[in-house]
Amino acid sequence: MGLTHRSSGISLLREKFNVKVEDENELIIALAGNPNVGKSTVFNYLTGLNQHTGNWPGKTICNARGSYTYKNRKFTLVDLPGTYSLLASSVEEEVARDFICFAKPDATIVVSDATCLERNLNLALQVMELTDKVILCVNLMDEAKRKGIEVDIECLEKELGIPVVATTARTGEGIDKLIDKVYEISLGIKKYNPRKIIYSQDIENEVKNLTLLLDNILDKKLDSRWVALRILEGDKTIINSINNYLYKT
Numbered sequence: 001m002g003l004t005h006r007s008s009g010i011s012l013l014r015e016k017f018n019v020k021v022e023d024e025n026e027l028i029i030a031l032a033g034n035p036n037v038g039k040s041t042v043f044n045y046l047t048g049l050n051q052h053t054g055n056w057p058g059k060t061i062c063n064a065r066g067s068y069t070y071k072n073r074k075f076t077l078v079d080l081p082g083t084y085s086l087l088a089s090s091v092e093e094e095v096a097r098d099f100i101c102f103a104k105p106d107a108t109i110v111v112s113d114a115t116c117l118e119r120n121l122n123l124a125l126q127v128m129e130l131t132d133k134v135i136l137c138v139n140l141m142d143e144a145k146r147k148g149i150e151v152d153i154e155c156l157e158k159e160l161g162i163p164v165v166a167t168t169a170r171t172g173e174g175i176d177k178l179i180d181k182v183y184e185i186s187l188g189i190k191k192y193n194p195r196k197i198i199y200s201q202d203i204e205n206e207v208k209n210l211t212l213l214l215d216n217i218l219d220k221k222l223d224s225r226w227v228a229l230r231i232l233e234g235d236k237t238i239i240n241s242i243n244n245y246l247y248k249t
């Protein structure tokens, strides 16, 4: 997959996404999730008072960043806008998608609601199409338990091909495990191969043709297959974002 924020230029992150990286070893972690799943609760639990809020450059959407240290490494968490999808049908979705695509975080945590996982997994699958460095945080486990819902974490891990951690962010349960998984995946100690969706033969044929063309244009800076799928879908915002982030540096 593509380059990390270090090799593609830290200045890109700083200027375009307003994330100040103080040293090259700092790891950037994105927090994605549907609205109301406890994303901010996870963010606050991990970063405490080490937070800054502002706006995404050029947008009137709040951008919260915060940091924590684990095993002598500094991690900067970027709280993305709550979205149901990354298909860029709203400014929030475009911001979240562009951050994952172009700022290339070292890992992305998808926070989800254990009481309605099916709806939440849509976003997780979309993030998995973009990056191999994804962790699924199944939050609100206390609520699930209260409602008699059982979540088979091991089975989810196997089916999705990514680490899955159960949490109750309100009390902090499971957060230790989450930061350990973030550490492992962001430093490349463990590598995963997220399950990718295979589409119908017609679509796959077109994707193949487009991918061949895109490989030259994108020069491995972005996953060609993912861009091909967006183009087939008629998503014009991705072309603007490619021009903006990959060519106007």
Ligand SMILES: Nc1nc2c(ncn2[C@@H]2O[C@H](COP(=O)(O)OP(=O)(O)O)[C@@H](O)[C@H]2O)c(=O)[nH]1
Residues within 6 Å of the ligand: 033, 034, 035, 036, 037, 038, 039, 040, 041, 042, 082, 139, 140, 141, 142, 143, 167, 168, 169, 170, 171
């Ligand atoms: N019971 C329970 N409530 C939680 C948990 N995590 C977050 N909440 C609550 O869920 C609501 C939404 O949380 P918030 O962090 O603002 O969600 P966000 O929209 O994803 O940022 C708040 O009232 C939180 O206190 C959890 O694990 N268990």
Ligand SMILES: [Mg+2]
Residues within 6 Å of the ligand: 039, 040, 041, 082
């Ligand atoms: Mg929030």
